[in-house]
Amino acid sequence: MATLAQDKPKSWLSDLSLDGTIIRLFIIVAALFAIFSLARPDAFPTVRNLQSMAFQSAEIGILALAVALAMLTGGIDLSINSTANLTAVLAALLLTNFKDTAPELAVVGAFLIALVIGPLCGAFNGFLVAHVGIPPILATLGTMTLFKGIGTVITKGAAIFAIPQFAFIGNGDILGIPIPFIIFLVVAALVGMMMSRTRYGFEVYLLGTNPLAARFSGINNRSVLMRTYITSGLLSALAGLISLGRTNAARVDFGESYVLLTIMICVLGGINPAGGAGRMVGVVLALVALQLLSTGMNMVLFTSSGANFFKEAAWGATLLLVLVVELISARWKQRSRRKLKSEG
Amino acid sequence: MPSIRNLLMRQEVIIGLTIVALSIFIGLVNPSFFSTANVFRILRATIIVGMFAMGVLIVLISGGIDVSFPAIAVFAMYVTVSLIRSGTLPDNLILSYILAALIGLGLGLFNAIFIAWLRLPTLIVTLGTLSLFRGVLLFFVGSQRIRIAEVSPSLTELSRANLLTVENPGGGVANLHLAFAFLIVLAVIVWLLLRYTMLGRSIYAIGGDREAAERVGFNIRRTQFFIYAFVGLLAGITGLTFSALSREADPFSIVGIELDVIAAVVLGGASITGGRGTVIGTLLGVLLITLMSSSLVLLGISSDWQRFVVGLLIIIGTTIPVLQARLRRRVAA
Numbered sequence: 001m002a003t004l005a006q007d008k009p010k011s012w013l014s015d016l017s018l019d020g021t022i023i024r025l026f027i028i029v030a031a032l033f034a035i036f037s038l039a040r041p042d043a044f045p046t047v048r049n050l051q052s053m054a055f056q057s058a059e060i061g062i063l064a065l066a067v068a069l070a071m072l073t074g075g076i077d078l079s080i081n082s083t084a085n086l087t088a089v090l091a092a093l094l095l096t097n098f099k100d101t102a103p104e105l106a107v108v109g110a111f112l113i114a115l116v117i118g119p120l121c122g123a124f125n126g127f128l129v130a131h132v133g134i135p136p137i138l139a140t141l142g143t144m145t146l147f148k149g150i151g152t153v154i155t156k157g158a159a160i161f162a163i164p165q166f167a168f169i170g171n172g173d174i175l176g177i178p179i180p181f182i183i184f185l186v187v188a189a190l191v192g193m194m195m196s197r198t199r200y201g202f203e204v205y206l207l208g209t210n211p212l213a214a215r216f217s218g219i220n221n222r223s224v225l226m227r228t229y230i231t232s233g234l235l236s237a238l239a240g241l242i243s244l245g246r247t248n249a250a251r252v253d254f255g256e257s258y259v260l261l262t263i264m265i266c267v268l269g270g271i272n273p274a275g276g277a278g279r280m281v282g283v284v285l286a287l288v289a290l291q292l293l294s295t296g297m298n299m300v301l302f303t304s305s306g307a308n309f310f311k312e313a314a315w316g317a318t319l320l321l322v323l324v325v326e327l328i329s330a331r332w333k334q335r336s337r338r339k340l341k342s343e344g
Numbered sequence: 345m346p347s348i349r350n351l352l353m354r355q356e357v358i359i360g361l362t363i364v365a366l367s368i369f370i371g372l373v374n375p376s377f378f379s380t381a382n383v384f385r386i387l388r389a390t391i392i393v394g395m396f397a398m399g400v401l402i403v404l405i406s407g408g409i410d411v412s413f414p415a416i417a418v419f420a421m422y423v424t425v426s427l428i429r430s431g432t433l434p435d436n437l438i439l440s441y442i443l444a445a446l447i448g449l450g451l452g453l454f455n456a457i458f459i460a461w462l463r464l465p466t467l468i469v470t471l472g473t474l475s476l477f478r479g480v481l482l483f484f485v486g487s488q489r490i491r492i493a494e495v496s497p498s499l500t501e502l503s504r505a506n507l508l509t510v511e512n513p514g515g516g517v518a519n520l521h522l523a524f525a526f527l528i529v530l531a532v533i534v535w536l537l538l539r540y541t542m543l544g545r546s547i548y549a550i551g552g553d554r555e556a557a558e559r560v561g562f563n564i565r566r567t568q569f570f571i572y573a574f575v576g577l578l579a580g581i582t583g584l585t586f587s588a589l590s591r592e593a594d595p596f597s598i599v600g601i602e603l604d605v606i607a608a609v610v611l612g613g614a615s616i617t618g619g620r621g622t623v624i625g626t627l628l629g630v631l632l633i634t635l636m637s638s639s640l641v642l643l644g645i646s647s648d649w650q651r652f653v654v655g656l657l658i659i660i661g662t663t664i665p666v667l668q669a670r671l672r673r674r675v676a677a
Contacts (some may be wrong), residue, residue, distance in 0.1 A: 049489070150652060
């Protein structure tokens with residue numbers, strides 16, 4: 001990681017600096033925006049549409065950041081959505097129980113629940129991965145099912161409703177900017193800075209690149225993994241609160257397609273699934289690109305169900321395309337490097 | 345004669361003993377568990393997951409992972425049934441199965457291009473093709489459910505065909521569906537393939553240590569091409585069988601089962617990092633998960649607990665091999 005080896009203090013803008021992946025994503029975002037604006041100038045480039053896209057993408061964005069963290073360590077977190085739904089269910093239960101007596105207190109309580117449940121779920125994942133030694137994909141596959149199971153036992157599969165006082169977190173806006181999107185941007189900036197500027201972030205990249213080298217350079221791999229999965233759980237819980245506020249209901253099977261979707265966003269955003277490389281700016285840009293694509297398709301094709309199917313196909317095709325482009329550019333780089341070496 | 349300690353180091357033995365203990369326990373609580381009808385019901389519930397699991401087993405042994413097989417299955421199944429409905433394909437069971445298998449093979453080869461030829465990571469590639477195949481199916485082919493009884497007499501006949509019919513002492517009969525034989529035949533084929541062919545050895549070899557396998561002279565590219573094409577073919581056949589069992593071709597079905605199948609295979613002792621896994625273990629893993637999730641009601645436990653129990657099972661099932669490995673290291677040291 002070139003960004004890690006710097007001696008000089010970084011400027012505040014260095015987190016947004018450009019590299020091949022980021023430039024490619026910028027081009028994709030700009031192209032999608034231009035195409036759909038030309039196709040539907042009446043509806044696409046409007047403030048209302050931008051707002052609605054921002055409302056829709058926040059919770060998926062936060063979940064994608066959670067997955068990105070696990071991926072940087074060389075792992076994965078499939079339990080994000082179950083953690084989010086379990087948090088939403090417990091928060092909704094608290095809200096409905098106190099809706100007549102102390103609604104404001106209950107809103108505060110809902111946030112406290114998220115602060116406890118998210119890290120608790122994450123710590124369990126971290127324990128299984130770091131201490132027991134189960135491969136992350138299996139450990140979180142198990143907890144994905146387990147957390148969902150706990151939610152099912154609590155709710156008996158039914159939806160639990162929230163209260164109007166809680167809606168602001170999912171539906172409110174400040175100066176026209178949706179609150180969930182503001183939360184997402186703040187979280188993305190915090191996580192981004194944590195990864196590029198703190199000792200912890202440095203350790204995550206090193207662990208993801210080579211766990212053995214990380215251990216021999218004195219890094220406590222277990223503790224890094226624990227902290228990563230705990231953070232991932234906390235972010236998931238936050239996403240759960242936002243979806244509870246936005247839809248005014250909590251269900252254990254809400255958003256099941258999010259798990260694979262968030263992995264896709266991370267890979268599109270340049271996070272290496274093997275760990276050690278990738279930046280949060282990329283994840284944010286990939287999220288924006290996918291949201292533009294799906295909203296744009298809805299508007300161009302008019303029918304929303306048909307557009308959903310087309311969108312699914314387009315996502316898959318885009319992912320494969322990006323993989324191939326990254327592969328070709330990596331091979332090309334390798335070849336030119338070899339050429340330089342043989343000439344020098 | 346292997347010692348008891350060595351036997352307990354094998355995941356198959358542990359899973360097998362768990363199944364026996366669990367069966368006795370459920371049977372004691374509710375004697376109707378051992379009725380022929382109930383046993384047949386559980387066996388029927390293992391057919392689809394079991395057939396998929398055979399493909400997933402091969403992929404896991406080779407050190408890869410495939411989440412696209414349900415999309416391949418539903419694609420092959422729905423296209424085949426649609427063609428029968430439109431009259432393009434004559435309503436002949438053998439022809440239908442050949443077509444579904446070929447469609448599956450084609451989509452499997454599409455996966456193989458990215459995985460074997462371009463050497464891209466298997467999870468991410470199949471994640472992309474899962475989405476691509478299903479999206480193309482729903483957008484270009486159709487999104488309406490088709491009732492099998494209305495379009496295909498031959499598939500309807502298959503849906504009613506039984507392998508075994510046993511008369512109950514209390515009157516009535518218990519039937520075991522014919523498709524259970526498909527699972528058994530498939531399991532035998534995969535077992536022979538893995539155990540007695542060079543191809544099977546090369547699958548274990550590249551999963552165990554890719555670099556070493558390459559140096560010894562195994563052709564990794566060709567082996568991977570075979571693996572993903574074979575999984576596609578299996579998925580096509582399983583998809584059509586699913587439509588016969590459920591008596592409808594629903595383009596929204598099957599997808600979503602992928603993680604459950606992987607969990608069953610892993611529970612059966614296959615290693616997600618490759619190189620390890622057996623047919624027997626996989627069948628036992630499928631049986632244990634089916635048994636757990638279909639017998640809660642017999643125990644008087646609300647079916648709300650099903651997910652919870654399966655999740656617990658996966659965590660325990662994946663912890664055991666890790667602990668065994670540690671124990672082995674300690675014994676060796």
